[in-house]
């Protein structure tokens with residue numbers, strides 16, 4: 670199981686990119702949506718993307734984009750992923766993915782059980798899902814509203830592709846959100862700002878630190894469960910070879926197979942190793 674991956678969305682200034690890289694986030698989001706206080710022009714986005722260090726994936730957030738807008742953005746800005754945050758249909762998601770050859774993350778708003786089937790449908794065509802709070806009726810923005818949803822709705826659920834948890838996360842709440850949902854990736858925008866559209870480097874650092882700590886705790890808990898079983902194990906959405914744990918979404922679309930069952934003596938040795946590391 671890898672470290673938890675953090676996406677900080679809505680960067681507007683070069684110092685934001687520095688703060689995100691310094692904190693150890695894995696994704697930096699650039700918003701191309703005129704109504705957003707975090708909107709950047711194509712030229713600004715290009716400068717920001719070129720300043721990103723290797724290993725920090727640049728994600729372009731668009732809302733119901735026409736091809737012309739995507740053409741303009743992708744010709745100028747070296748993005749690693751496109752985030753679709755509007756009402757794009759399943760077919761449109763597949764079309765954009767095929768046309769541009771970039772990984773596509775589809776945001777799906779969740780407010781109740783009724784919203785969950787869409788995650789399965791989009792999960793069959795997208796490279797990643799962004800499980801976000803559904804924007805209230807009449808909201809100016811389809812996301813980035815600082816609103817959380819009831820995390821119990823998705824506790825223990827898994828979809829056909831890797832996914833990211835979003836919606837109203839903050840440095841103070843991300844640990845609980847990870848523990849409750851089992852998310853291995855988290856995304857935040859307004860929760861790390863000092864004012865709408867103004868990122869706060871200290872909150873960014875605090876958010877990444879809290880997310881990584883929660884991820885490490887979850888990893889230890891899962892590994893201990895596997896070791897306690899005395900053999901390699903597998904549950905809904907996870908498997909453990911007694912040493913490391915994997916969720917179904919890890920390593921891109923790779924599906925983890927069930928490894929051979931360990932002999933009891935090996936399991937016992939590994940159990941004591943977990944105790945020695947004192948994790949959890």
Ligand SMILES: O=C(O)c1ccccc1N[C@@H]1O[C@H](COP(=O)(O)O)[C@@H](O)[C@H]1O
Nearest residue numbers: 678705812813814815836837857858859
């Ligand atoms: O951030 C925005 O301005 C935005 C605009 C339009 C669509 C989505 C937007 N943001 C995305 O929403 C999630 C959740 O935001 P928040 O943490 O609740 O403020 C954010 O991570 C962005 O991916």
